[in-house]
Amino acid sequence: MKEQFDVTGMTCAACEANVTKAVARLAGVQDVNVNLISNTMMVEFDPDTTDAKDIMEAVDRIGYGATPKQTQTAEAAGAADGNTGPSIQQEWDARQARLEKEQAGMKREMWWSIALLVPLMAISMGPMVGLPILAGHEWGMVSAILQLTLTTYILFFQRHFFIHGLKALMKRAPNMDSLVAIGAGAAYVYGLWNLCVMGHALSIMDMELAHQMQHSLYFESAATIVTLVSIGKYLEARSKAKTGDALGKLVDLAPKTATLWRDGQEVEVNASDILAGDIVIMKPGQSVPVDGVITQGEGTLDQAAITGESVPVEKTVGDSVMTATINTNGTFRFRATKVGNDTTLAQIIRLVDEAGSTKAPIARLADKVAGVFVPVVIGIALVTLVVWLVAGKDFAFALSAAISVLVISCPCALGLATPVAIMVGTGKAAEYGILVKSAEALETLHEVNTIVLDKTGTITSGKPAVQDIVLMDPDLDADAFLQLAASIESGSEHPLAKAVTALAKEKGLEIRTASSFAATGGRGIQAVLD
Secondary structure, eight states: OEEEEEEESOOSHHHHHHHHHHHHTSTTEEEEEEETTTTEEEEEEOTTTOOHHHHHHHHHHTTOEEEEOHHHHHHHHHHTTTOOSSOHHHHHHHHHHHHHHHHHHHHHHHHHHHHHHHHHHHHHHGGGGTOOSSOSGGGHHHHHHHHHHHHHHHHHHTTHHHHHHHHHHHTTOOOHHHHHHHHHHHHHHHHHHHHHHHHHHHHTTOHHHHHHHHTTOOHHHHHHHHHHHHHHHHHHHHHHHHHTHHHHHHHTTSOSEEEEEETTEEEEEEGGGOOTTOEEEEOTTOBOOSEEEEEEEOEEEEOHHHHOOSSOEEEOTTOEEOTTOEEEEOOEEEEEEEOGGGSHHHHHHHHHHHHHHSOOHHHHHHHHHHHHHHHHHHHHHHHHHHHHHHTTOOHHHHHHHHHHHHHHTOOOHHHHHHHHHHHHHHHHHHHTTOOOOOHHHHHHGGGOOOOOOSSTTSSSOSSOOOOOOOOSSTTSOHHHHHHHHHHHHTTOOOHHHHHHHHHHHHTTOOOOOOEEEEEETTTEEEEEOO
């Protein structure tokens, strides 16, 4: 069976790789797809061997959190009353709200850090470039204490790097945050030690040592590391929120409200509150809120967004209607048969969403690299430290070289670029009516050299137009005949009628007023002209 989970605590490609490895090691797990962008995980497993509880415990053991996706746990609870839990709109809104909240928090922390980093850099680096900011021996201790204070506030605002990074390190699943925490932490602790040495040197009046320590504080390095990485994290969060825009447009196709016939009167309700069996009233121009079967009346539905049909389809009693199709003409009532997450639109959205969560072959390669990336980087940093010490350099130089290795490895494009590309690609394709089954299908699409369309009318402008006029009576004039046809058709809302009147207007023909107009469903129209 397959089950989808929401995963918390992931911040980078290494996190994604750690969660994937932890779950993949469980007996009975056949396939794991973890998506950093949507913070979700799709697991295919044998229910006789393992279950959702084992999967959640495996994720929890390495310092992350996993819970079954809300819609799936709610289905059983809602089945009894005909509803299947939160609607796709509610689910989408909750996801976007979470991303926006995350983005707002990151933005606030980033700007506070930048605001504090500017004076910190001025105090620490200003004297080196000739700026008269706390320059000279007499200001040494004041400058050092101010640097310590500003850096401490910045590290407090960016404390999540240390919370997540050190926690992952202790769980033996280091991630990108671990690199930042080690690099910034080492610079901060080393600066703190040098500050203590500087204080001692001043107490014994060793001004040369105090001056040397003043230039080896490295507080601004710790602050700069976390601030610059936080800017990158904020840009990542913005890209996460924007990658789902196209998918959000699909969600918005479904109307938010609907009119029901209850207890002998019309009642307006939220579309998410419609239950199977409810009678829904449809008027011209409205979108169908759920799937159902017409019980009374007739209409003409534009189904292009769902089926790709280029011409609106006439519907009458007994015909089925689908969510997000538009009633262009007529009034009818239908009985809801599929609601919530069972509707045609909801299934299409879920297909697109799952396609964005699947792994392309190249993404699996990136995951393998990310899985060993952080431990290798930490190892290289330690080797760098030792090599420079053996080469005779002082500890400050060797430490700065090791920190540079850690910091330069922090950007997470390795694991972010591919999933972002897949989500944007599948979402944008869905916006244009193209559904992609999986990321693997998307990756192999570049090899396609022939496209076979399974029906006529798939590739069109989306609305009918008159292509030709064939006259059975050679004595008739084409424009005169078009004028007669358009004058009669002007009383109809049928899409083919609109095509005829559009051509007459384009030719500048006068559309006259007909009387005794009558439309018969499925049989055409009649009217009196002159």
